[in-house]
Structures are given as C-alpha cells and as structure tokens.
Amino acid sequence: MSLQTLAPDCKASEIAGALQRDGACIVRDVLSAAELARLDADLAPWIERSQTGADDFTGRHTKRTGALVARCAEVRPLVTHPLVLAAANEFLGPWCERIQLHLTQTIDILPGQTAQILHRDRLAWGGYIPKPIEPQFNTIWALTDFTESNGATHVIPGSHDWPLERNPKSPDESIQAVMSRGSVLCYGGTVIHGGGANRSDAARIGLNVTYCLGWLRQEENQFLSCPPRIAKDLDPALTDLLGYTMGNYALGYYSHPDMVDGLPDTLPPEVAIGRRPDQIPGNTLISGGPPADRLDELVAEAGTRSDRG
Numbered sequence: 001m002s003l004q005t006l007a008p009d010c011k012a013s014e015i016a017g018a019l020q021r022d023g024a025c026i027v028r029d030v031l032s033a034a035e036l037a038r039l040d041a042d043l044a045p046w047i048e049r050s051q052t053g054a055d056d057f058t059g060r061h062t063k064r065t066g067a068l069v070a071r072c073a074e075v076r077p078l079v080t081h082p083l084v085l086a087a088a089n090e091f092l093g094p095w096c097e098r099i100q101l102h103l104t105q106t107i108d109i110l111p112g113q114t115a116q117i118l119h120r121d122r123l124a125w126g127g128y129i130p131k132p133i134e135p136q137f138n139t140i141w142a143l144t145d146f147t148e149s150n151g152a153t154h155v156i157p158g159s160h161d162w163p164l165e166r167n168p169k170s171p172d173e174s175i176q177a178v179m180s181r182g183s184v185l186c187y188g189g190t191v192i193h194g195g196g197a198n199r200s201d202a203a204r205i206g207l208n209v210t211y212c213l214g215w216l217r218q219e220e221n222q223f224l225s226c227p228p229r230i231a232k233d234l235d236p237a238l239t240d241l242l243g244y245t246m247g248n249y250a251l252g253y254y255s256h257p258d259m260v261d262g263l264p265d266t267l268p269p270e271v272a273i274g275r276r277p278d279q280i281p282g283n284t285l286i287s288g289g290p291p292a293d294r295l296d297e298l299v300a301e302a303g304t305r306s307d308r309g
C-alpha cells in the first residue's frame, strides 16, 4: 500500500487518475524556494495570532487559520494553480457545471498533538450525497516537510471505494503522506484520512485548499470570509471560484437589499463586485434589461453599494 508520487511537470489527468484509482497522490516539489519564502512571510503573522482548536477533531494542539484569500495575497496563486485547478475540474467535472472554492486553511499541528480521528471530508454535508457522486477535491500544500514523526497526513488508499458506512479497523491500515516542503498532497472527498500525531519538537504546517461541486454549500463561507469590498479587486478567475458567478443557470442570483432602479433582480453575482454582467460569457440574464449605455453606471452603483453593505 503506497501513494503515487508524481513529478511537478505531471499532467492534470495523472492526478485525477490517481485519485480515481487510489483516492490520493502526492505531487512533489511544486513550489520554488522563493514562492515558499513569500508564503511563509505572508502567513506567519496570521498563524502566530491564531487559536488552537477547542475539540479533538480540530485539534487542541493545532492552530487553524482561514480567510486566506482575503488575508494573504500569496495564497491566491495557489488557489488558482493551473495544474491543481485542471485536476480538480477533471475530477469533479462529471458532477457539476463548475467547481468552487470550499476551504482555505493553514493547519499547524504543534508538538504534542495526537492523531486526528480518521474521516471522510464529505461528511461535512452529512450523509445526504449519494455514494457515486464525488463532491470534493482537496490539496494540502506542505509548508514544512511532512514526516512520519511530525504529523504527515494519514490516508487509506482505496478507501474511497469502500461502502460509506465502512470504517477502518485500526489506524495501522493507513499510510502517511511523507513529502518535502513545497510538495502537495491531493485527495478526494471520499477517501479516509486524517492529520497525524506530532511527536517531533517543531510544528507541521500544511496549507489546506479544497474545492467542491458548485451546487454545494462551502465549508468556509467565502462571501463572509472574502466580502465584496475585498473581492472586487481580485482576479475574476479567483472571484468565480469564491462564488461571485452563477453556479448554474438560476443558481446564485444577486438582488441588492435596497433597490438599484433600472436593474432587474435576477442579476448574476458579479454585479455585487461592480462587474458588468454582459461581459460574462454566456450570461443572458439581463437581456431585456437597461440600455447598454446605462449599464456601466448602474452596475458600478450596485457594486459600490454592496461594498458598503
């Protein structure tokens, strides 16, 4: 039992294929020393001030730090990393029109933390999603080396094919995702896994960036963690992932709680961040709406208002 380790120049289809076959894989040495140094500097002040968990699942000796799209500019290119996004799209594509960002969180397992209970991340939605549907694609970027003694993530390869009610008989059934700093562990929402025990004398830091089907509720509420006043200045590729775009036809309408006279109330959410809906490919929602020459003005007004609100 082992996890496949892919080279940094691997194809997205190799990652998606490994997840379908084993439930998880490692892509080694993806981040450069310079990228890692910038991430460390950007994240450190936030991690420093974060609290340890209040229960055994989040970890009483584990610090979790979220809202990373809003807080840390250096995390944004990882969220839209082309290789990861292509793999996530391929893996989740059979079940949705578009994928979205589910969670951004550093997981800083401190010395003394015991192993997390082994689990499937899809349990975030309860047991309501039928087994054949795979709802989630996960990454944990190693910001320190991940070793057997510092808490490298445990994974049970193949457990994504088990019946959902089957649990491991013992933690010995799992293996650890040992990897170097700058590597990334990719795994699905159904494979059984969990954080490891940290028996070393230094922290194990992972950057957990996860994606889910565009029609599901996100683990981290991206509209609250990255509100319009911040989202309006971000790249559209990123704001689409946050959810400031339609998830499907008729999924994600925006109507301002006041009223912007002249704008219909079945607006795509881009309007909340001041972007013209007719610049959004495929959007026909405002056909029959205001004349084009008034649109910029109205959209800007709607965006400015959501900015304040």
Ligand SMILES: O=C(O)CCC(=O)C(=O)O
Pocket (backbone or CB within 6 Å): 107, 116, 121, 140, 151, 152, 153, 154, 193, 194, 195, 196, 206
């Ligand atoms: O930190 C890890 O290695 C895994 C954490 C995890 O699986 C979780 O919190 O859901």
Ligand SMILES: [Fe+2]
Pocket (backbone or CB within 6 Å): 119, 120, 121, 193, 194
């Ligand atoms: Fe998990």
